Amino acid sequence: MTHAHITAWVVALLLFFVTVSLQRGNSPKARMMQMILRLFYLIIIGTGALLLHSIASIPPLYIVKVLVGVWVIGAMEMILVRASKGKSTNMFWLQFVIAFIIVVYLGLKLPLGFYLS
Template identity: 60%
Template sequence: MTHAHITSWLIAIILFLITVSLQRSGSSKAKMVQMVLRLFYILTIITGVLLLHSIASISILYVMKALAGLWVIGAMEMVLAAMKKGKSSTVAWVQWVVALVLAIFLGLMLPLGIDLF
């Protein structure tokens, strides 16, 4: 299940960056790619919930990782919404980077990740 989760969020990040570039160029395909991106949000959340469910003793770090992951998805949607409306997306981009770094750090630090220290 870990591999499915990593694959789904990695594809989601790639699709997010593709959607951003398509929206910037004004392509009509941006909406279609964004719908596929939302499908990968759902896959990422489902695999994350299944991973969380498979852990015998859930610590607060796992809950923080789950919340950081949801924050990443929310920030992605904020970036895309701000870009679509033609508003400044700087705050949303900063949130996305902070949430992504936090989620990846927590994911690597937890026992299902790799040993950082």
């Protein structure tokens, strides 16, 4: 299940950056890409919930990782929504970068993650 979760968020990140670039180019396909990205948000949350369910006793850092992961998804969505309305997205880009660094760090640090040698 870990591989499905990682694959889902890697694909979501790629879709996110493609959607951002389509929005900047005023492409009509940006809306469709955003809907596909939202489907991947659900896949990420579902596979993450299944991973969390597979743990016998849930350490507090996993709860923090879940919350920061939802923060990443929220920041991604706010960037796309505000950009489509022509509003400033600087604060949400900053939040996205900070939350993404935290969630990747926790993902690598916790026992279900991968170990970089």
